Amino acid sequence: MLRYLLKRLFFMIPMLFGITLISFVVIHLVPGEPGALDADMNPKVTKQVRERIRSFYGLDKPLHVQYWMWLKRIVKLDFGVSFAPDRRPVIDKIKERLPVTILINLLSMALIFLVGIPIGIYCARYKDSILDKALTSFVFAGYAAPTFWIALLLMMFFGVYLELLPISGIKSFNFSELSFFDKTADVAKHLILPVCISGFGGLAGISRYMKNSLLEVLRQEYITTAYAKGLPESMVLRKHALRNALLPVITILGLSIPGLIGGSVIFESIFSIPGMGQLFYMSVMARDYPTIMGILVIGAFLTLLGNLIADICYALADPRIRIG
Amino acid sequence: MAFRHFLTSKAESISFSSASFTLTDTFVRITTSMLPRHSLLYILLALLFLGCSQQKGTTSYDDPGKPAYGDTIVMASIGEASNLIPLLSTDSASHEIAGRVYNGLVKYDKDLNIVGDLAESWEIAKDNLSITFRLKKDVKWHDGKPFTAHDVMYTYKVTIDPKTPTAYAADFQLVKKAEVCDDHTFRVTYDKPFAPALISWATAIMPRHLLEGKDITTSPLIRKPVGTGPFVFKEWIPGDRVVLAANTDYFEGRPYIDRYIMRIIPDSATMFLELKRYGVDMMGLTPLQFLKQTEYPRFKQEYNKFKYLGFSYTYLGFNLKHGPFKDKRVRQAISYAIDRKEIIDGILLGLGEEATGPFTPNMWAYNGNVRRYGYSMEKALALLKDAGYEKGSDGILKKNGSPFEFTLLVNQGNTVRIQCAELIQRRLAEVGITAKIRVLEWASLINEFIDKRNFEAIILGWSINPEPDPYDIWHSSKQGVKELNFISFENKEVDELIEKARHTFDREKRKRYYGRFQEIIAEEAPYVFLFYPYATVAIHKRFKGIEPAAAGLNHNFIKWYVPEDQRRYKANAALSP
Numbered sequence: 001m002l003r004y005l006l007k008r009l010f011f012m013i014p015m016l017f018g019i020t021l022i023s024f025v026v027i028h029l030v031p032g033e034p035g036a037l038d039a040d041m042n043p044k045v046t047k048q049v050r051e052r053i054r055s056f057y058g059l060d061k062p063l064h065v066q067y068w069m070w071l072k073r074i075v076k077l078d079f080g081v082s083f084a085p086d087r088r089p090v091i092d093k094i095k096e097r098l099p100v101t102i103l104i105n106l107l108s109m110a111l112i113f114l115v116g117i118p119i120g121i122y123c124a125r126y127k128d129s130i131l132d133k134a135l136t137s138f139v140f141a142g143y144a145a146p147t148f149w150i151a152l153l154l155m156m157f158f159g160v161y162l163e164l165l166p167i168s169g170i171k172s173f174n175f176s177e178l179s180f181f182d183k184t185a186d187v188a189k190h191l192i193l194p195v196c197i198s199g200f201g202g203l204a205g206i207s208r209y210m211k212n213s214l215l216e217v218l219r220q221e222y223i224t225t226a227y228a229k230g231l232p233e234s235m236v237l238r239k240h241a242l243r244n245a246l247l248p249v250i251t252i253l254g255l256s257i258p259g260l261i262g263g264s265v266i267f268e269s270i271f272s273i274p275g276m277g278q279l280f281y282m283s284v285m286a287r288d289y290p291t292i293m294g295i296l297v298i299g300a301f302l303t304l305l306g307n308l309i310a311d312i313c314y315a316l317a318d319p320r321i322r323i324g
Numbered sequence: 325m326a327f328r329h330f331l332t333s334k335a336e337s338i339s340f341s342s343a344s345f346t347l348t349d350t351f352v353r354i355t356t357s358m359l360p361r362h363s364l365l366y367i368l369l370a371l372l373f374l375g376c377s378q379q380k381g382t383t384s385y386d387d388p389g390k391p392a393y394g395d396t397i398v399m400a401s402i403g404e405a406s407n408l409i410p411l412l413s414t415d416s417a418s419h420e421i422a423g424r425v426y427n428g429l430v431k432y433d434k435d436l437n438i439v440g441d442l443a444e445s446w447e448i449a450k451d452n453l454s455i456t457f458r459l460k461k462d463v464k465w466h467d468g469k470p471f472t473a474h475d476v477m478y479t480y481k482v483t484i485d486p487k488t489p490t491a492y493a494a495d496f497q498l499v500k501k502a503e504v505c506d507d508h509t510f511r512v513t514y515d516k517p518f519a520p521a522l523i524s525w526a527t528a529i530m531p532r533h534l535l536e537g538k539d540i541t542t543s544p545l546i547r548k549p550v551g552t553g554p555f556v557f558k559e560w561i562p563g564d565r566v567v568l569a570a571n572t573d574y575f576e577g578r579p580y581i582d583r584y585i586m587r588i589i590p591d592s593a594t595m596f597l598e599l600k601r602y603g604v605d606m607m608g609l610t611p612l613q614f615l616k617q618t619e620y621p622r623f624k625q626e627y628n629k630f631k632y633l634g635f636s637y638t639y640l641g642f643n644l645k646h647g648p649f650k651d652k653r654v655r656q657a658i659s660y661a662i663d664r665k666e667i668i669d670g671i672l673l674g675l676g677e678e679a680t681g682p683f684t685p686n687m688w689a690y691n692g693n694v695r696r697y698g699y700s701m702e703k704a705l706a707l708l709k710d711a712g713y714e715k716g717s718d719g720i721l722k723k724n725g726s727p728f729e730f731t732l733l734v735n736q737g738n739t740v741r742i743q744c745a746e747l748i749q750r751r752l753a754e755v756g757i758t759a760k761i762r763v764l765e766w767a768s769l770i771n772e773f774i775d776k777r778n779f780e781a782i783i784l785g786w787s788i789n790p791e792p793d794p795y796d797i798w799h800s801s802k803q804g805v806k807e808l809n810f811i812s813f814e815n816k817e818v819d820e821l822i823e824k825a826r827h828t829f830d831r832e833k834r835k836r837y838y839g840r841f842q843e844i845i846a847e848e849a850p851y852v853f854l855f856y857p858y859a860t861v862a863i864h865k866r867f868k869g870i871e872p873a874a875a876g877l878n879h880n881f882i883k884w885y886v887p888e889d890q891r892r893y894k895a896n897a898a899l900s901p
Contacts (some may be wrong), residue, residue, distance in 0.1 A: 031771045050806060053489045086407050087541050096562050152593055160600050167601050168594050169564065169587070173396075173893065269590035274563020278590060282403075 008311070012304045019300040020074070020293070024067050027284075027292055034059070034083040034287045057083055070293065079297075080290040084283070090294040093279060100170060101263045101275035104194055109256060111199035112206050117249065119203065120210020124218065125237065135207075143204035151197050151270045158193065166190050168272035194271045198264070209252060214245040247318060254310025258303040385626065385865035389887020393570070396583035396893040397867065397884070400595050400604045404588045405566060408549040408557070409540065410528045411483060411490045421566055421586055424881075425466075426528035426551035429457050429476065429510075434873035434880065436688065436790045438522055442471065442529060442552065452517035452829050457525070459508040463575050465531050466556045473510040477502060478532035480512075482540055489541065495524040517827045519834060523791040554579045554882045563588060580885035581867075583893070602626065605864040611673040614860040627862045632872050633686050634859040637679045638741065638785040639851040640732070640748065644812045646780045648711075648728060655849040657707035659697035661755045662748050666699070668855050671743045675860060679853035681842040682786075682794055686874045688831070689792040691839040694846035704755050713756075721756035729758035730780040733773055735766045741783045744854060748783075774810050783854075790875075792838055795822050798845070813850045866890040 034057055054060050058069065073080055079090035119139065123132045159167035166172065170190045178186060217223065218241055226236045263277030276295065283291040401420070407413040410422040431441040440446070443457040463471040482488055483496045501513040514521060531550050535543055549557050554576070555568035568584040587604065589595040596613060598604045600623065609618065614629060642649040649655060664678045683690045713721040713728055721728040734745045742763060749759045764773065773779045786797065796802055799822050802809040818841055825837035861877065863870060866886045870877060
């Protein structure tokens with residue numbers, strides 16, 4: 001087990017470099033330059049100014065030199081300074097946006113698992129019943145409907161029409177004057193719509209996985225045996241079937257770890273949540289190379305780590321993998 | 325719910341009502357599930373509470389009241405400010421905020437005259453080569469240090485410093501000599517008389533005592549500006565909002581509005597919902613929102629709508645190096661063939677004016693007495709016939725056997741321009757010209773097509789400065805890569821007029837030069853000038869004292885006020901704990 005782990009960890013290093021190299025090249029091949037979007041067609045920006053800005057950012061050097069410079073910094077865990085006019089360290093920009101993204105993603109993931117798994121179990125147990133079909137339609141509607149559209153409809157209904165929930169942001173303006181209880185209520189109210197909507201879209205995947213893997217298990221002979229020896233149904237389901245059926249779901253849990261730091265741009269824009277999705281989108285639009293690369297490196301690292309954790313969980317849950 | 329908290333002015337009642345409502349709300353939910361028989365009663369009770377709080381909301385805002393200090397104005401911006409040192413940023417959100425924290429030496433008043441801001445007065449030397457500014461005394465930076473001519477000197481020096489990555493150095497590189505005569509007198513001398521010189525000193529003056537000897541690109545002032553302006557910087561919550569507070573010893577008097585918040589709402593649909601929900605007090609509207617979506621009683625009861633002419637125009641530009649467009653008659657014919665009225669009525673829903681040239685009607689240099697191109701198919705056809713185009717049996721214009729067709733470029737994301745292109749395409753097809761539309765992403769439109777002169781015609785817009793110096797766009801020397809005369813317009817007389825006007829201080833004389841300049845441009849038709857769009861804004865009714873003028877709405881922002889009984893926010897709302 002330890003050898004396997006070390007081997008996996010060792011192979012992560014070249015993979016990480018490969019990912020950074022490819023991302024670096026691709027990002028730099030996109031037409032346009034940092035600040036170019038702002039400065040283009042601005043009468044006050046002369047040619048000299050443009051050259052000055054280019055050399056200031058080191059963009060006048062060939063691409064491989066730029067990559068080497070970037071690599072030398074990144075091995076020291078220095079993510080560099082943003083090319084955006086605020087010139088702040090990339091790591092600060094990521095740090096201030098990470099908590100809210102992780103909070104929302106964790107909550108919506110919890111929601112997905114808490115709602116999705118029971119739906120899956122129900123649909124497997126009462127396969128082809130009317131409620132099964134209704135639930136399936138419901139989760140697929142969530143999967144298929146565009147998030148921004150549902151978000152706007154719900155914002156209009158709960159925000160403008162009923163005036164029950166706030167429309168956007170994560171805190172009210174009078175947040176500092178509220179008591180602790182009201183503060184929690186305030187944040188919770190702001191989070192209801194975003195979390196529900198992002199959870200709604202993810203229900204289909206997990207409930208389908210759950211349903212299929214449970215159906216698979218229910219067909220096994222040992223389940224028939226369990227019924228035959230007179231166990232009550234709930235016991236068969238919970239003790240015999242579910243344990244085995246949960247394996248693939250654990251894998252998905254591991255694979256969703258990198259997803260925790262990523263956010264959807266459209267979703268965050270609609271709810272004005274200052275999260276990672278927006279940061280990444282804006283960095284791409286402004287060709288802010290250090291920030292883009294910083295987010296990509298962290299994302300790549302977490303993806304690899306997530307895969308590793310999924311494998312370990314698998315091994316822990318299934319003795320056949322652990323021993324073999 | 326959230327906004328209800330702010331509606332009353334007394335603190336205690338606010339937290340009370342909100343708490344009691346939350347409680348009843350949960351109470352109702354629990355009890356309805358437990359005691360189904362009584363549920364109706366509780367729902368009624370809850371509705372009663374809701375009804376009560378709603379009654380509080382229907383304050384009448386029609387009473388102009390008396391000016392009073394207090395309340396908060398909430399603005400919204402699609403993009404976050406990038407850098408609050410205006411020298412280093414080019415985005416509008418940064419300039420909007422920095423413009424309230426900093427002052428220039430001069431500014432525009434509501435009628436677009438240049439008046440003193442930090443400068444008490446100024447003298448222009450007889451030879452028109454130097455300007456001497458007398459600065460206001462007793463002006464203090466927000467940290468209490470006095471403002472002096474040394475700050476102006478520092479601002480000038482840092483602007484022209486090659487190490488400063490700024491987009492605004494060009495005007496100041498023409499300065500031959502800058503000198504501090506005494507603490508409150510500052511003189512600049514130019515090589516040649518330079519007419520836009522005076523207004524170039526509207527640039528934000530930076531505090532020398534906080535910046536000198538330090539690297540401006542890493543200064544803390546980027547995130548925490550310290551200026552002399554009507555508002556003091558309070559807080560910036562990244563990705564969420566920027567908060568400013570009134571400067572109580574502002575030299576023009578304390579602003580009535582206590583707090584200024586700019587929220588970042590990256591989605592325009594959300595922003596509009598927030599406006600309808602009173603989460604935003606002031607917002608620019610699209611024509612559709614202005615004319616249709618805000619036309620319901622509750623909105624009209626809460627908001628005033630304003631419309632005024634801005635400083636921008638949208639045009640169709642020809643590449644004058646491209647075959648058929650070398651001929652003036654062809655350009656004029658296309659100008660006749662496009663129906664501007666149809667574009668304004670159909671796309672802007674009437675919220676615009678027909679454009680006649682490169683200046684807008686609210687500028688002093690505007691000359692409306694130029695050749696106009698009202699829609700006329702006959703004139704267009706006659707001119708094209710003159711130019712040698714004959715209509716074939718298929719209705720398509722041909723010259724020497726080859727059909728007249730060209731590609732019209734538009735940038736992605738700008739719906740108005742794309743719709744314009746479609747209307748133009750249809751009108752040109754009626755004349756017999758085939759226009760193909762190609763929609764391109766902004767960066768590649770600029771880099772691959774404009775910079776390489778690889779286009780035939782293009783629809784774009786210019787935002788212009790009320791100070792008319794058309795040098796960058798219309799002078800023949802500005803045809804280099806990345807320069808703005810990308811249509812390759814060359815006209816000796818125009819060059820001469822622009823140069824003369826640039827070096828003349830006498831406004832009447834300049835106006836004559838620019839008048840002639842506009843006549844030539846209209847005659848030559850290098851652009852088809854399409855329209856001047858109106859700016860359309862909704863502002864909450866509790867703000868009084870707003871005076872729309874040639875300069876827009878913001879010129880008397882510090883005089884806007886909210887009568888005491890119409891106030892919505894407490895003094896220290898909006899700050900994070």
